[in-house]
Amino acid sequence: MNKFECLMCKCRQSSHIHNRVRDNGDFSVVACKQCDLVQLFPSPLKTALESFYQNDTQAKEAHMPSDKERIWQKTKSDNLRRWHMLQPSLRNGDHILEIGSGYGSFLRAVQENKGDLNIQVTGHEISEPRRKVASAYAKVFSDLELRDLPHNVIFSHIVCYHVLEHVLDLEGFIENIRKFCKVNTKLIIEVPNVNDDMLRRCSAYSQFYWQSAHLTYWSVRTLELFLSRLGTQHIKISGVQRYGMDNHDHWLKTGKPQYACLASSGSITSKDRIYRQKLIDNLTCDTLYVECNLVAN
Numbered sequence: 001m002n003k004f005e006c007l008m009c010k011c012r013q014s015s016h017i018h019n020r021v022r023d024n025g026d027f028s029v030v031a032c033k034q035c036d037l038v039q040l041f042p043s044p045l046k047t048a049l050e051s052f053y054q055n056d057t058q059a060k061e062a063h064m065p066s067d068k069e070r071i072w073q074k075t076k077s078d079n080l081r082r083w084h085m086l087q088p089s090l091r092n093g094d095h096i097l098e099i100g101s102g103y104g105s106f107l108r109a110v111q112e113n114k115g116d117l118n119i120q121v122t123g124h125e126i127s128e129p130r131r132k133v134a135s136a137y138a139k140v141f142s143d144l145e146l147r148d149l150p151h152n153v154i155f156s157h158i159v160c161y162h163v164l165e166h167v168l169d170l171e172g173f174i175e176n177i178r179k180f181c182k183v184n185t186k187l188i189i190e191v192p193n194v195n196d197d198m199l200r201r202c203s204a205y206s207q208f209y210w211q212s213a214h215l216t217y218w219s220v221r222t223l224e225l226f227l228s229r230l231g232t233q234h235i236k237i238s239g240v241q242r243y244g245m246d247n248h249d250h251w252l253k254t255g256k257p258q259y260a261c262l263a264s265s266g267s268i269t270s271k272d273r274i275y276r277q278k279l280i281d282n283l284t285c286d287t288l289y290v291e292c293n294l295v296a297n
């Protein structure tokens with residue numbers, strides 16, 4: 001019988017959150033009684049996770065198109081938004097490392113929008129099929145290549161968009177990227193928000209939300225706790241609402257996801273803008289965006 005051990009604080013007591021995840025009856029969802037981190041129970045084995053990503057299982061389940069241009073169209077609005085959020089902190093000579101580049105849409109957003117700014121962007125991706133696609137836009141390291149990178153390769157920005165929730169060894173993850181930091185390297189993390197308002201409003205959404213690929217589910221409080229325990233500084237967390245009113249109405253009416261209309265497609269009505277802003281103001285939006293300084297060892 002598996003015993004619970006919190007992935008963040010190693011506490012052995014948990015409280016029940018949800019009976020099962022959408023794609024696997026072997027897992028339930030619990031919250032650590034000490035730090036509140038919501039997580040899968042039992043934690044998946046490292047070997048099972050490696051095969052999951054090598055086979056690109058999550059992308060297949062998320063109905064991700066196989067064609068490079070269609071992937072870009074589907075993920076463009078999120079990645080342009082990420083670029084616009086990052087851009088004010090960039091200076092000539094900066095070098096961005098993206099952990100978990102997927103099919104490289106953020107790498108493409110940087111390359112196509114940096115203009116006269118003299119910056120470099122490098123990716124990292126564990127799945128080989130994804131790495132192949134992403135390499136069209138920038139150099140993309142495998143896990144092994146990143147691990148073997150000399151310590152004098154330094155990045156000014158390390159960005160992780162929807163990566164942390166897939167990580168089993170949370171502390172090891174930060175330690176591994178810390179070796180590529182200089183003083184004040186900026187760390188950007190984007191994750192789903194476990195206080196997403198739709199979890200409360202729509203039971204079908206809640207059934208769908210919990211999934212075996214997401215090992216942890218973060219709130220402002222658990223993110224602050226995690227990052228301050230690891231000695232990061234100047235932690236600033238804000239909300240992002242990726243999905244709009246149409247998507248939420250579709251969920252409430254049909255109880256099903258709206259695959260054809262993932263995220264915002266560009267034009268947002270003023271009513272939708274007000275709706276999204278209210279969720280952001282209450283931090284019950286679907287996504288959290290963290291900026292902090294990762295202090296070098």
Ligand SMILES: [Zn+2]
Pocket residue numbers: 006007008009010011032033034035036037
């Ligand atoms: Zn804990």
